[in-house]
Structures are given as structure tokens and as C-alpha cells.
Amino acid sequence: ASSSPLERRAAETLYLFDRREKESEPGERALQIGESADYSGFRARVCQTLGISPEEKFVITTTSRKEINCDNFDETVKDGVTLYLLRSVNQLLLSATKERIDFLPHYDTLVKSGMYEYYASEGQNPLPFALAELIDNSLSATSRNNGIRRIQIKLLFDEAQGKPAVAVIDNGRGMTSKQLNNWAVYRLSKFTRQGDFESDHSGYVRPVPVPRSLNSDISYFGVGGKQAVFFVGQSARMISKPADSHDVHELLLSKDDFEKKEKNKEAIYSGYIRNRKPSDSVHITNDDERFLHHLILEEKEKDSFTAVIITGVQPEHIQYLKNYFHLWTRQLAHIYHYYVHGPKGNEIHTSKEAGPFNNIDIEISVYEKGKAPKIVNLREIQDDMQTLYINTAADSFEFKAHVEGDGVVEGIIRYHPFLYDRETYPDDPCFPSKLKDEDDDDDGFIIEKAARGKRPIFECFWNGRLIPYTSVEDFDWCTPPKKRGLAPIECYNRISGALFTNDKFQVSTNKLTFMDLELKLKDKNTLFTRILNGQEQRMKIDREFALWLKDCHEKYDKQIKFTVFKGITTRPDL
Amino acid sequence: ASSSPLERRAAETLYLFDRREKESEPGERALQIGESADYSGFRARVCQTLGISPEEKFVITTTSRKEINCDNFDETVKDGVTLYLLRSVNQLLLSATKERIDFLPHYDTLVKSGMYEYYASEGQNPLPFALAELIDNSLSATSRNNGIRRIQIKLLFDEAQGKPAVAVIDNGRGMTSKQLNNWAVYRLSKFTRQGDFESDHSGYVRPVPVPRSLNSDISYFGVGGKQAVFFVGQSARMISKPADSHDVHELLLSKDDFEKKEKNKEAIYSGYIRNRKPSDSVHITNDDERFLHHLILEEKEKDSFTAVIITGVQPEHIQYLKNYFHLWTRQLAHIYHYYVHGPKGNEIHTSKEAGPFNNIDIEISVYEKGKAPKIVNLREIQDDMQTLYINTAADSFEFKAHVEGDGVVEGIIRYHPFLYDRETYPDDPCFPSKLKDEDDDDDGFIIEKAARGKRPIFECFWNGRLIPYTSVEDFDWCTPPKKRGLAPIECYNRISGALFTNDKFQVSTNKLTFMDLELKLKDKNTLFTRILNGQEQRMKIDREFALWLKDCHEKYDKQIKFTVFKGITTRPDL
């Protein structure tokens, strides 16, 4: 039975500490505001409850010693407030008081969770890294699929279909109501979630080790999906259905909804999940979202799926996604290179038959009014950095690093030879070498195009995906030696590499950097071993590597040698 | 009046959706569990309430279609649960249902807020950056002090005094109960806080622009202090008193306390503030924390203060703080260089009288059993990077960058000349140049010690403090030109610089990087102006800088020139 505002006000409770005398009762008294909800009525009740004569001089104050009176009673004496009963406002607090507080996290914990997380570095727009959080989740969700694992990123920028939206849709295992509820709980990770009652596992189980840690288990913190949606836009509609379920579950989190709840003094973290039959979109009435009708209609073709639909997309993101399609899809192809191509990467002569790694389809599509949709499968992209490294590599050196107390890092170094007149070490298509300049005239500085140049050797991958802002410059066993070594010094500039590890090494919450990978790798107790023909070998890595590099130089570098200039001959016969 | 468990159970409410028929009532029915809190009793009540014949066949299920029965009733039918009334378990959901959920953020939102934030980069231990969050807060709290602004970082590592603790204590304005309550609210920033009723300002006011943006207003997100305490340890005791208050306010946030509340099914985000008189430590009974008695005793000497006391300090942090005192205090001196020395920095001949910038004392002290305390004031440190740059600079070039639509970035470039036999560009004491090697023999590679080498030109400061992991390599007007310019190419290697901006440019939540400073500075609409004798000049910065660099070379570089070798003479007379 609902109560009137007056009844609710009368039922509000406050906590009064009597601190008039040293001998006063130390604990609090819980009092209700009562029916005459003004100062004089309240003061009378205090006298009555504590047996104080109405003539006695005393004050009632807040814990900041602000005296309560008729004028400020309503705004100061609120439900749950702690008050003092004192002889005077500035009386010394003879014994301590305990003041009840609530410190619910502000809803910006969700709404601003992504805003200042994905920063630009080295000229890269970080938007792909936010999208990567959603792809990570879809890889996890599809990890037990039989058949094709389909992940679609759809940019719905056709104004005829409503406001701009970004949708990430997978054919993974989907979420029950409970799991969708858990998705919304910030910082609830796979480690802290209790076993899902309806599912058949009761807690998190580590995946078995696989090459390059391509375990699809790329979740750790319980925040990534939320950070991503609130970096890209201001509202997320989650739609999901598990395989064995008849019902689709739908949950909306939006900045507007939080602001409305705050304004109406409603519970911020309460909401509801809509449960409905597949392909039922009667609840979509907003014309801005009419694209949802078509998306939802497709549901009946699917056993299980999850769709993350972001609206309120930041205008600068829309511009970037439209105008730099090539750039950011290539970034994604780089990040997920080994997921879409397998542990060996995008080798030129791989079989095109479906196999354990041809079964991950990450498909990006852009829909704009009056234009044909742009669609690309990440596997088709042939100029991401890892593909370029693999295509130009003449040979590779595989190794492992065993870090004391922690895990194992797999590594590979590739050799990019000098062929005739130029280095083959690939340029980053995002940053064409500044030194490729046509007008190097006599007065200019003649600068050799350095192969690797200032770039670090190693990119770093975590659970199979790129961690974009951590690189490892080199190790002491693959850095140019001070004295002349077995191979010429320029050979050290012809190597690139990659390091692969799992969550035995931590990454930062935004998955942009490792916490301390390089520090651990460079610890004096770290042991490096070479992997030759799949076998791990204990040997001195310095020597192994130096021999390999010399061998690469002798086998692969092709340089035209000029002998001493002897003079000019005239050939009148030609 | 408290109720018995049975009474509470009976009062629990569930929400039942009748979906047996298309014509069934679309909304939910709220039902109480009732007195016979088992399945058969419940089923009978459902029949009664909905007017269903007891012989009728129906099932009651969860929203995952799990059928309720006698065995699972207690664990499945909980307070607030949504249930379906269906003809059969697999019946199609003819119309949608709305399922109430709660999605309170997990308390790891606080407890793990710092754990994966402060990452290592370029070989630096990130612990100073976490401590910086607390110094930022103290700078803000002391920004309106008359007289000395005192910030003390005390490492209490004397086992005789209890378990290890890190305390950050300032003589700033302190916090009322309400403000201390607000401190605990994650993501409640100065922008979102309503005016504090007891204080005299109702909302956030931007500080007036000051040189180098040394505005002491280094808060933005409402998370820094929490992230810092939970990066360093597992418990934070906040003690604070405003100037005009008689009472000290104390609040404890700890991982253990959250875990206990969770176990006891108590409200996670409820707690209490202890209000007491200054220097009263009767509530400290744990022997592990006896160091608090002395700290608390000092309170009566203070008008206003805040103390942040972190316990449960991670062992690796204790080791680092003890063993690398020199390193991390130097890091802090670098971060706050311009706060402790003023906008011109640590120039050699500054007045030592108290002035607007000699009034910030950031004092670090380490207390260990059996050792004399190590105490250092950041102002005393003479080998932080900015001091080294300033001390070795022969000249400086000041400029501003006006970014379209945003703010202004102040900049300075310093020239470190070549003197006789060596570059004066300072080495980073953390990373001594690898090329300072004694055994450069004939077979070795003769590598010139590059001055700046591969290092970027510009460090970046935000609201006056260093943002450690963002650097700007160069601008096109101060990068070596392709053709020979006015100054020899090596002069470009003799410059260092710093950029200063305020929150018109965003930083990431952990304050380790700028979000997009370099992108904005390198935008084609960004306008650079030179500052000469304090006056801003519109000119072509390329030419101005090139002329300045040439001038520096001619005035300051001192090289011994060797003429052509003419032969060896024997001097038998010597």
C-alpha cells in the first residue's frame, strides 16, 4: 500500500547523539520525524523522548555544528541524518559519534567509464581499441561454437533508417537474463561472478595452454564492454539469446536514463530486462531507431546471438569511421591477426579451406544513404603490419622466455633482407617513411633509409590479441653489440618481432599496455630458450641468435658490390 | 521493530507474469511469498489470487524457463524474482515481460580501481605516479592557505610501531563530514558535486589563468585518491578537520570491510564517519596500528588538515620505497618541479626568501626501525630532469600554440650547447647513456654520443604537473630540415623542451597520458607564436626558431677546430 508524502516524511528516521554531558548516553537514539514535521514540533518530541524539561537550554545541530531552527529544518533534517544534542553550538565533543553515510558510486562510474580511457598515441586514433573490447567479448562468446564464429561490426549511418548507430553482433552463446544482469554490474569479472545457477559450470576455469595463447579468453576486469559502449556513444542496447532459450533478453543502459532517475530520485542501479519472443520489435516506437526493426527481424534465423547496439555515437567518431574506413579496419586486422589467420599468421601459401582458424569471421560493414555498403572481412586485409612483416620475412627465429614465478612468453624474430637496392623491412602504411624524398639534391643531407630505424623490435600480444601501446625495444642478446659481431651491424636493423603471452602477465584495465612485461622479461632470472623445429632447446641464446643473424645475412641479403672505379670507356660501336 | 527471519521471508515479494494465454493480463502481479513458504503453499496462493482451479495444468518458471518445484523453491524463489505462469515450460512467450534487475557496481569498483592503472613504461616503476594523485589532492586542498603549504609523505616502516603504512598529510582546508562522504563516492567529481551546503560556494568555478597553469586545480575525474590508495595498499583511513570545525572526521575504506559486508549480506556502500575531538585515539585498539596514536596526537596543533593513511601496503611497493628512495623522490621532484620552484623552475640564482612558490613544502620521510629517518624536501633535490635541463641550458625560446576551439599551450625550448669536448645535453640519471663506454677500441664501432639522441624534445605538463608518459617528439618547425638550414644539423639535437597546458586538453583517467594533445598541436589550424620578453608576437615561427638556433650555435657552442694535419715534429728539447 503506498503512503502519502506526509506519511513518508513522518516515517523518516534521524539519529540523535546526546552530547550535553560527559555522562550522557554514548550511543545514538533513532527518532522518527513524526507528524508535526517542523522544528518546534520536533524539539518537543526530543524533550519528550529524552525526558528533557522544555525550559532547558540546548541546541540541536548537524555534525558540522550547524544549528537547526525553523527556517532550515526542512532542508537540513533529512532521512538518515545524524544530529547532535548539545548545550551550545561550539561545545567540545566529549565522546565520539558515528555518523551513517552512504557512498554509492556515482553513475558516471558507467557513463564516464570509457570517456578518458582510450587515448591517442603515436598519431593513432584509438577508436579501434574501443571496438576491440566488443570483439574480445564476441570471441569469448563464440569460443565453443561448432562451425563458423561470426562477428559483425555494422556501422548504421543511413539517415533514412534513423540516427547513427554502431552494432556488434555475434553468433556466440548469448546471455540468460541473469548473465545480462551481470553484464551490467561494473567490475563484476569472470573471477568474481558466482557460478551461474542455470549454467553447467560453477566458476571460472583457466583455458588449456594453446600456441600464441589464442584462447579466446580475453576478459579480465568486468569493465571492457561498458567502457567501450560509453566511449563510442551514450546508450547501449544489449540483445541476447542463448541457444536453448525461447526468449530474447534485452537491456538498455543510457546516460539519459541515469539522469532521469537521478532527477526523479529513483534508484539509480535498478532497471529491467525485457524478455520477448525472437523478431518481436513492437516495443521499438522511436523513429530514430527504426533500423532496429530490421535487426530484430533477423533474430528468428539464429539459435544464439548477442547484439550490442550503441546509439548517441559521438560525432567525431562517426566522421572518423566514415572517412578512415581503410585505416581503422586495417588496425583491427592487425590486432586480431592471429585470431583470423591462425598461430602462423597470414602466410602466403596457406590453405583456404575451413579449419580451426578460418572459422573466425570478423566482418565490418558500413551503411550510408545513397552508397553501396562497404563490407570487408578482416581476413581479406593484406596490408596490416603483421601481414607485411610475414610477407617480407626471409626467415624466423623462435624462442621462449621463462620468467621466474610467472609465465612463459613465446617470441618470434623475423629477418627482412636487403635486396639489391633497398631494404625490405616494411614501412608502416600509417606512417610512410619521412626519408622517401625525391628531392635529395646535392645540398641535402644524404640519409640512408634505415630499415627498422628507431622502431622497437617487438610488438606484444596478450591472449592472442595485440596490446597496441606496449612494445619491447630489444633484448641484450639481439641488440647491436659494441664490438663487431658475427653479422654486420646493419643486420640488427633488419629484424622485427612479436611476443605472445597470456594473463600470467597483466595488462592495464584499458588493455592498451602491459603492466610490467618488459621489466619482467629483463629481469636477470629470466631464461631464454630457442625453439627449433618445435623443440625447446637449452643453449646460449646470444650465440644462437648471432649465428642465425649471420646466416640470414649470408643467405638472404643481396647487395650489388662495386669494385674500384677504373675510368670511363667510350664505346663507339654502340 | 525487527522481524523474525520467517516474517521477513513471508514478506518477500515476487512478480508473476501470467502468460498462459494470449489474452492473459499483460502486466505483472506482485505477490508475497506468504506464510507457507514452500512450493505447494505457494502454488495454492497463486491459484487463489488468480482464480485458477487447482486441477488446472500449469507451470511456474523463472525467466530462463526453469520450472519451480518443491526441491528448488527456496533457492530459486528469492525476493524480487520474476516468474512466469505458463501452460508448459517451452511455451512461446506471447507477449513481452519486464524483469526487475539491480546492477549495483561491484565493490571492486573501489578495491580494484587502482590495481591495473599505474603501469610501468620505459623502465620506470609507476609507484610515484600513484603517490602523485594524493599530492595533487593536497595541492588542491592547500591552494587557499595563507602561509606555508605543507604536504608530508611519511613512510611508516618501523615494525616497532606496527604494520607498514604510507601516510600523506597536508595542512589544507580539510573536509567536513559531507565532504568526506563525497570523497568516498566513486566518480563524483568537482563538476558533479552539488554545492556543499555548509560551504560558501555552490559549484565549481574555473581558476583564473596563471603562468604554466600552476593553478593547484589538479582534480577532474573523482577517482584519483581512491585509485591511489588501492594501488598502494588495501585500506585507507581518511582523517580530516576543517579550520572552523571543532570535530575531526574519520572514515575507513578497506577491502576486508567490503568482503565482510558481502559475506553478512549487509549494504555494501553504507558505512559511518567517526566524529571526535582532535587528538582522541581511544578507538585505535589494534596493535598493528599503534603508529596512529602518535599521528593523531599531533592533531591538536593543527587548525585544519587531512591525513590519508594507507595500510595493507603491497610488499613489492614497500621494497621499492625503501630501496629506491633516491629514485622515486627524484621522480616526484620532476613531476612537481614547477610547483616547488615556480614558473621559471629551479634556476641557479633564485632568491631563497619565501615567496609565492617557496611556500609549497613537499616533504618525504621514511621511518625504519634502528635507522635515522630519511627526510627530504622535494625543493632540495638538484638532479631531477627539469633541474638538469635548466642548469645546462644556455638560452631558451618561448612560444605558445593556439589550438582551434580549444586552449592555449605554453612552450619552452632550451639550448644545451656543445662545450669543447662534449655535449651538455643532460643524461637522464635513471638511464645513463649506453654509449659512455670506456672500451671503445679500434675494432669497435665509433658512435658519437648523441646529445638528445632518440629522445623526444618535449615533456608535457598539465595544470602544472608532469604527465609522465606523453611526450611530443618535435614540431615541423623545430625538426631537422631536409636541406641544410641556418644552423648545423647537430644543433637540433641540442634542444630540450616542455609544454604546459590546463584542462582544456584532456588527460586519461590515470593522469599518465594526454588524450590527444599531440594530434591537436599538429592540426593544420594550430597557430604558433613566439613569446619574446613576455610579449606574444605574430611571426613565422619556422624562421624565428631557425634564427634563434643559429644564434645559439654561434654564441654558445665551443668546438676546438683542428686544421689539416701537417706532420709530426720531434721536440728533443722537451
Ligand SMILES: Nc1ncnc2c1ncn2[C@@H]1O[C@H](COP(=O)(O)OP(=O)(O)OP(=O)(O)O)[C@@H](O)[C@H]1O
Ligand atoms: N557478446 C557477448 N556474448 C556473451 N556474453 C557477453 C558478451 N559481451 C559481454 N558478455 C558478458 O558480459 C560480461 C562483461 O563484459 P565486459 O566486457 O564488460 O567485462 P569482461 O569481458 O568480463 O572483462 P574485461 O573488462 O576484461 O572486458 C562478460 O564477462 C560476459 O560474461
Ligand SMILES: Nc1ncnc2c1ncn2[C@@H]1O[C@H](COP(=O)(O)OP(=O)(O)OP(=O)(O)O)[C@@H](O)[C@H]1O
Ligand atoms: N587532501 C585532501 N584535502 C581535502 N579534500 C580532499 C583531499 N583529498 C581528496 N579530497 C576531496 O575528495 C575528492 C575526491 O578526491 P579524488 O582524488 O578521489 O578525486 P578528484 O581529486 O576529485 O579527481 P581526480 O580523479 O582527478 O583525482 C576531491 O575532489 C576533494 O574534494
Ligand SMILES: [Mg+2]
Ligand atoms: Mg570484455
Ligand SMILES: [Mg+2]
Ligand atoms: Mg584527486
